[in-house]
Amino acid sequence: MGMAADSEFHVLAVDDSIIDRKLIERLLKTSSYQVTTVDSGSKALEFLGLHEDDRIHQNTPSVSPNNHQWRLQEVEVNLVITDYCMPGMTGYDLLKKIKESSSLKNIPVVIMSSENVPSRISRCLEEGAEEFFLKPVRLSDLSKLRPHMLKTKSKDHCKEQVDEKTAFPSPKQEGKEEQQQSNNNKRKAMEEGVSPERTRPRPNGITSVV
Amino acid sequence: MDRNRLQHQVACMRRSLFDQGYLDEPFIQLEELQDDANPNFVQEIVTLFYTDSARLIQNIEHALNSRPIDFDKLDDYMHQFKGSSSSIGAKKVTNECTVFREYCSAENAEGCIRSFQQVKQEYAILRRKLEVYLQMVRQAAVSRTA
Numbered sequence: 626m627g628m629a630a631d632s633e634f635h636v637l638a639v640d641d642s643i644i645d646r647k648l649i650e651r652l653l654k655t656s657s658y659q660v661t662t663v664d665s666g667s668k669a670l671e672f673l674g675l676h677e678d679d680r681i682h683q684n685t686p687s688v689s690p691n692n693h694q695w696r697l698q699e700v701e702v703n704l705v706i707t708d709y710c711m712p713g714m715t716g717y718d719l720l721k722k723i724k725e726s727s728s729l730k731n732i733p734v735v736i737m738s739s740e741n742v743p744s745r746i747s748r749c750l751e752e753g754a755e756e757f758f759l760k761p762v763r764l765s766d767l768s769k770l771r772p773h774m775l776k777t778k779s780k781d782h783c784k785e786q787v788d789e790k791t792a793f794p795s796p797k798q799e800g801k802e803e804q805q806q807s808n809n810n811k812r813k814a815m816e817e818g819v820s821p822e823r824t825r826p827r828p829n830g831i832t833s834v835v
Numbered sequence: 836m837d838r839n840r841l842q843h844q845v846a847c848m849r850r851s852l853f854d855q856g857y858l859d860e861p862f863i864q865l866e867e868l869q870d871d872a873n874p875n876f877v878q879e880i881v882t883l884f885y886t887d888s889a890r891l892i893q894n895i896e897h898a899l900n901s902r903p904i905d906f907d908k909l910d911d912y913m914h915q916f917k918g919s920s921s922s923i924g925a926k927k928v929t930n931e932c933t934v935f936r937e938y939c940s941a942e943n944a945e946g947c948i949r950s951f952q953q954v955k956q957e958y959a960i961l962r963r964k965l966e967v968y969l970q971m972v973r974q975a976a977v978s979r980t981a
Contacts, residue, residue, distance in 0.1 A: 642918055643887060645919070647880060739918050760918070761921060761922050761924075
């Protein structure tokens with residue numbers, strides 16, 4: 626049984642191989658993480674709320690909600706783990722887009738690859754990937770994920786503590802809250818230049834978007 | 836047949852699959868990921884592997900029969916096939932895929948056609964053995980101790 630804290634962590638796994646998707650999902654769930662799997666980089670970005678033109682859609686999402694419920698909810702992703710070799714958008718392209726996004730750049734990204742190419746590995750690490758796993762990924766590899774997720778989670782925790790301690794919020798305190806808010810990895814409508822009311826529907830705890 | 840004997844047979848067959856190089860470490864991980872909450876995990880993954888492999892084999896056949904041969908496409912299909920066989924620990928199949936990809940990068944059509952026969956052969960052998968093995972595992976699971 627994993628620690629209760631771990632089930633608060635939500636991992637987005639990206640892989641075009643159905644076998645590897647099923648495998649990574651099982652590995653992550655065994656490590657007590659919540660998991661969403663998608664089969665492409667573009668679907669990953671849609672899930673994260675990012676589009677080609679970097680705006681959050683106000684309309685129905687283009688990813689068809691086949692057999693899952695969509696509801697209005699902000700989805701927090703604590704880590705993205707992606708395959709490197711994928712048709713269309715590679716894992717590296719996805720990594721770049723995430724790191725270039727003001728709202729997503731703090732989400733830790735891990736790359737997986739079946740090929741041990743040193744230049745590939747260093748390129749990914751230089752672009753901001755936290756880890757590079759060689760496939761087949763082992764359960765023991767996943768133990769390296771928690772510290773990266775804890776780092777971002779603790780910033781949220783700090784924010785909560787500030788809220789608790791603040792009975793009579795002073796202007797100074799509110800300023801501090803805003804600063805910490807901008808540090809967490811939730812998508813910020815404000816930063817995207819859209820109205821604060823998020824009306825974009827989000828998937829409801831589904832494990833697979835294919 | 837009584838459970839102990841069946842379990843013994845299962846253990847023997849399993850050991851020989853590893854000793855003879857048909858299966859490798861990743862398969863052990865599949866087994867470890869199977870538990871009471873996911874009692875059919877190994878079978879599910881293996882079944883996915885069969886379906887996925889059938890698709891890829893068909894695509895590769897088609898690509899090999901096309902003129903001119905698109906080696907990039909071939910390599911892409913084989914990369915996928917190698918990936919999934921490696922993920923489940925299908926050692927011999929994975930090795931044959933590697934040989935194929937070498938001929939592919941050399942754009943050696945003859946070599947590709949020959950080594951693809953090897954890939955298909957190893958895949959067929961593994962599939963047969965896995966089907967027998969997993970059926971034995973199921974039988975042992977439902978049998979009773981004499």
